[in-house]
Amino acid sequence: NAGVTQTPKFQVLKTGQSMTLQCAQDMNHEYMSWYRQDPGMGLRLIHYSVGAGITDQGEVPNGYNVSRSTTEDFPLRLLSAAPSQTSVYFCASSVDREWYGYTFGSGTRLTVV
Amino acid sequence: AQSVTQLGSHVSVSEGALVLLRCNYSSSVPPYLFWYVQYPNQGLQLLLKYTTGATLVKGINGFEAEFKKSETSFHLTKPSAHMSDAAEYFCAVTGYGNNRLAFGKGNQVVVIP
Numbered sequence: 001n002a003g004v005t006q007t008p009k010f011q012v013l014k015t016g017q018s019m020t021l022q023c024a025q026d027m028n029h030e031y032m033s034w035y036r037q038d039p040g041m042g043l044r045l046i047h048y049s050v051g052a053g054i055t056d057q058g059e060v061p062n063g064y065n066v067s068r069s070t071t072e073d074f075p076l077r078l079l080s081a082a083p084s085q086t087s088v089y090f091c092a093s094s095v096d097r098e099w100y101g102y103t104f105g106s107g108t109r110l111t112v113v
Numbered sequence: 114a115q116s117v118t119q120l121g122s123h124v125s126v127s128e129g130a131l132v133l134l135r136c137n138y139s140s141s142v143p144p145y146l147f148w149y150v151q152y153p154n155q156g157l158q159l160l161l162k163y164t165t166g167a168t169l170v171k172g173i174n175g176f177e178a179e180f181k182k183s184e185t186s187f188h189l190t191k192p193s194a195h196m197s198d199a200a201e202y203f204c205a206v207t208g209y210g211n212n213r214l215a216f217g218k219g220n221q222v223v224v225i226p
Contacts, residue, residue: 004156033214040122042203042218043157050212058213090156101147102214104156 002026006091006105013081013112021076021108023091031094032074033058033102034066036087043090049074081112115140115206119217126198127225132191134220136178136204139185146187147205147214148178157203163187174198199224 007022025032033048035058045058049068063085065077074093078085088109092102118137126132138144145164149157161172168180174197178189187204204217 031212035216040218043216045213045215048212056212092157101149101159101162102157104149104158106156 004091004093004103004105006089006108008108009106010109011111013078013110015081015083015112017081019078019081021078021089021091021110023074023076023105024072025074025091025093025103026072027093027095027103028071029093029095029103030071031096031102032068033092034064034074034076035090035092036060037090037107038087046076046089078110083112086110086112115142115144115208115211115213115215117204117206117215117217119204119220121220122218123221123223125223125225126194128196129193132176132189132194132198132222134189134202134204134222136187136189136217137185138187138204138206140206140208142208142211144206144208146178146180147207148172148176148187148189149203149205149216150174151201151203151219153200160189160202194222194224196224196226198222 004025030051034046035043044060047066049055091105094102116139147162148160163180171177176191203219207214
């Protein structure tokens with residue numbers, strides 16, 4: 001099993017550009033989430049999904065869009081990149097939101113210049 | 114809403130000494146509590162979790178944590194630190210029916226030879 005796969009691992013964007021961070025899991029997990037990690041801030045939830053076709057906002061959703069057309073994939077779109085979106089982004093999935101904890105991808109390090 | 118407090122962003126411990134990382138939580142529903150570890154340039158890995166039942170839980174790499182409802186705490190301990198324990202540690206909380214996992218800001222553990 002590959003687990004949770006994130007691509008790309010590194011990305012540099014110019015302010016105003018758009019891009020999609022990819023996340024795929026092969027564990028048939030219903031629950032998927034996107035977090036951003038910033039120094040001294042811990043991990044903050046951007047968007048999450050409880051199943052295909054269902055998404056909802058986390059605590060820092062502004063500037064990001066998500067969709068969940070399949071169980072396996074949960075892409076994160078940056079509509080118009082800003083320097084404040086420079087961060088490390090983690091995708092996570094879980095078979096059950098409460099009991100099993102989340103499996104995390106290895107992250108995407110994004111720099112917006 | 115649920116939240117986690119981890120005090121002391123950087124924790125230094127001598128090799129062979131006790132590792133103690135403190136986590137206090139706030140939750141309006143019975144909590145499910147987790148400790149994650151993050152090694153440099155990697156994603157988060159689940160160390161241990163408390164959902165129900167025994168309040169002393171054992172995890173990987175010799176770590177354990179005790180759920181104390183009266184103190185709203187879930188402190189992480191390891192009797193003897195090893196150089197390989199140098200990493201960042203995150204406490205997280207969720208609850209039944211809650212789609213969100215709330216993280217603390219993390220403790221960066223440095224092991225001194």
